[in-house]
Amino acid sequence: MSANAPKVPLPRRQQLEQMLRESALDIDLYLELAAIHRAEDRPHEARRLLQQALQVSKDDPRVLWEFEEATLARSLQQYREVNDLATRLHTPEVDREFKRVQVDWANRRLDVCRARLSRDPSKHSLRLVIAEALLDLELYNEAIEEVQPCLDSDALSPAASMIQGKCYSSLGQDIASLAAFRAVALRRTVSATPKVRLAAMRLAVDIARRHQLTLSVERYQHAIEIAEADLAKHETKGNS
Numbered sequence: 397m398s399a400n401a402p403k404v405p406l407p408r409r410q411q412l413e414q415m416l417r418e419s420a421l422d423i424d425l426y427l428e429l430a431a432i433h434r435a436e437d438r439p440h441e442a443r444r445l446l447q448q449a450l451q452v453s454k455d456d457p458r459v460l461w462e463f464e465e466a467t468l469a470r471s472l473q474q475y476r477e478v479n480d481l482a483t484r485l486h487t488p489e490v491d492r493e494f495k496r497v498q499v500d501w502a503n504r505r506l507d508v509c510r511a512r513l514s515r516d517p518s519k520h521s522l523r524l525v526i527a528e529a530l531l532d533l534e535l536y537n538e539a540i541e542e543v544q545p546c547l548d549s550d551a552l553s554p555a556a557s558m559i560q561g562k563c564y565s566s567l568g569q570d571i572a573s574l575a576a577f578r579a580v581a582l583r584r585t586v587s588a589t590p591k592v593r594l595a596a597m598r599l600a601v602d603i604a605r606r607h608q609l610t611l612s613v614e615r616y617q618h619a620i621e622i623a624e625a626d627l628a629k630h631e632t633k634g635n636s
Contacts, residue, residue, distance in 0.1 A: 408432065423453050430462055439469035464508045471497075471504040498532065505529040520546050527559045536563035554580050554588035558596055570603050574612075577603075581619055590627035597623060 412429040419425065426449035433442035443466035449459045475497045482494045506529045509522040523542050530539035540563045546556035561576030580588050580596035588596070597620045604612040 409436075421452055423449060423456055423459060426452070427458060427462060430466065434466065434469060437473070439466050439473055442466040443470055464511070468504055468508055471501045475501040502529040502532040520549060520552060524552060524555050524559065527556070531559060531563060531566075534566070536567050539563050553583070554592055557583075558588075558592060561596065561599065565599070565603070570607065574600055574603050581616075581623070590623045590630055594620060594623040594627060 409429065409432050412425055412432070416422070416425050416429065426445055430442040430445050430449075433439070433445065443463065446459060446463040446466055449456075450463055453459060478490070478494050478497045482490050505525055509525045509529075513519055513522045513526070523546055527539040527542040530536075530542060540560050543552075543556035543559050546552035549556075557576045557579040561573045561580065564570075564573035564576055577596040577600040581593040581600070587593075597616045601613055601616045601620070604616060
């Protein structure tokens with residue numbers, strides 16, 4: 397190659413890697429390079445890089461947030477990969493690995509959301525994520541308790557009641573479960589989305605049928621019809 401030939405510029409990722417070798421204290425370089433790794437579906441590399449950045453600047457909230465996001469992304473990536481494998485292969489080894497990544501995904505959500513909630517206790521929406529993870533771990537009583545503060549929030553109460561209903565159902569407490577599902581779908585002051593109302597009422601119908609609550613079944617089926625109509629309108633509006 398001629399000595400006068402123009403140099404081909406390095407891709408931005410390689411530029412940043414070189415710049416970090418020369419300036420290992422520049423937090424913005426870590427953040428930009430980690431964002432590239434995330435965009436290219438390499439959350440493990442992003443997490444490793446951000447872990448280094450935390451050692452450089454533990455007080456930077458941007459780094460901590462992105463590290464937590466990369467941690468979640470890596471766990472979710474593993475869950476999806478093994479889930480895809482499990483749909484094709486049904487072996488004891490794959491089943492054990494799928495159970496492992498399920499537990500890991502739940503625990504990572506617990507770790508991150510509890511840490512964020514400790515930093516800002518006003519973020520009650522994080523309690524919903526924590527409770528969903530507890531539900532996945534079959535820690536039903538803890539999940540019920542976790543979302544209790546969310547019931548006072550108009551925006552969060554439908555999702556909180558839905559989680560409690562599922563937990564009560566898993567505990568065999570059908571009456572409490574039914575009350576929670578009714579709170580999701582039939583509460584007058586706060587209306588859940590049609591999709592959530594539909595799911596809650598279908599679960600409520602199953603419980604009511606088991607207990608031969610004929611009038612309740614009829615009422616819930618009517619609520620299902622309304623939710624289905626509302627959902628159809630919503631989907632039509634979204635496609636227009």
